[in-house]
Amino acid sequence: MKKKSLVKRILAVVLAAITTVSLVGCGGGGSNSDTKNTSTTVKNTGSDAGSKEGTGIDTSSHEVINMLVLGDKPTNGRLEAMLEQLNKALTEKVNAELKLTYVEWADWQTQYNVQLLSGDDSLDLITTATDWLYAWENTQKGAFMPLSEEMLKTYAPKTYEQVNGNGDWDICKYNNEIYFIPEDHYTQYTNHGMFYRGDWAKEAGLADGTVSKFDDLTAYFKYIKENKEGVIPWDVPGKNNSGGLLGAYIQSNSDYRVLIGCNAGNYEFWCTKADDPYTVSSPYIEDDTIYKAADLMKQWNEIGVWREDVLNFDGDSREELYAGTSGADQHHSQTYYSQIKPNMDVKQPGSDAKMYYWGQENKNVAKPLKTHGAAAISANSKHPERALMVYDLLRNEEECYRYINYGIEGTDYIITDDGKLAYPEGWDQSTDQVGANYWCGRNDDLELENSFNWSGTKDMIAGLNAVAYDYGYENLILDKNAIEAEQSAIASVLSEYIPQLAYGKFDNPKEKIDEMRQKIRDAGYDTVKASLQKNMDTFKQNSGK
Incomplete structure (x- = not known):
């Protein structure tokens, strides 16, 4: 466009x-x-x-609205059956139908951006986010269409009023124009952490069968390795999770906070600190905590926490956790209370599944961003107005909302006598989900209380609310073009060292960290840091801080 x-x-x-x-x-x-x-x-x-x-x-004119979503496309036939019914409703209401195009998890970081910037004019609605789906970067690169308030009021009036009522349009603006719609009316906690078995943690000697700090995981994993035949303590797909461990340790053992939206490649590299929130730096370069993290990962590797060829493994640790052949898995808090806990209660009775979240011991956890889920219109869309009309229905109209989120009533879900969401007898979340992955417009007003969810969900969310901090930089826009070459060079160095450090594959991790740091400085670390700091200083001044 x-x-x-x-x-x-x-x-x-x-x-x-x-x-x-x-x-x-x-x-x-x-x-x-x-x-x-x-x-x-x-x-x-x-x-x-x-x-x-x-x-x-x-x-x-009948229009086909193509929405880009993340995830592996289901193969159980339930998605197609749902879309057939949803599209009947969409045709009746706005003479349109919905098509889903999936960016699958294999190499998704690369493929997502390639898809957006390819010039494909078949795409209309785009699932995006400012933290994990590069919304600001893609806005700056021209992937999204600017949306005037009149356009939104006309074609997505219910959504416009809802977001306007929350005062959230400003967090979606670049150069004073709106480029995406926030999923700002939906409660979720997307902080990461480790899922583990409380029964095995108790056997391992941890108080109350609870992992309360990062280092407790060592005792848990060691116990499994020595006492649970046929079980890999954490059968992590290292091929797709190469950067998270070091960052998780740093988060849990320092006051560094990730500066969202300026990853170096796939790595959350740039940070601020709780006691110095407007100074940009990186713990990978300027703090000793990374040495301790790398030493621990080397210890875990020697214990046998993961398989020897972890960096080439791309299996499914969650399904293995359900089957009892892996002792752990990691993802969001929401994944824990909506999937892990209830599934483990059924598939591994008595397992007492629990979650240790990164930063739990030092209360270093952020409240979720309202733009962790967001919707944009492709800059190349042929019919953006109709796309907005379809989105408005998916987000705000009960019939369409239930189709895209839950499927077909009676087959994919049922409603209990007390109005809660439930599932037909024999339904299995691992194999029977619709899998539309509509993560860009969920709405608490239309959400059904899930009888499948863990009963402690509300208490867990309340506990997180009590300790989590508000992320203070939702309006911070960084000039990526000025530092693109240096960021790319830094990312190349990180990809050379971080996977090996994260899974303990270096004999002398300190030596390799020092070597990595020098290469990163040579790649332009100080140049990028100065540029980001300039953006931060402007943000601070404009915010009146």
């Missing part, structure tokens, strides 16, 4: 609103002859035929 086309599109919508005439979107009067020209036209018939529920928006 060229800039000129974007300006033309936005001006057309604004002009139509000013003159208060009926709007006609999606190619002008329903014609597909010029799909990128979305200038509005006035309907003179006085009839609402072909319009969306009498609004005057022309929906006479």
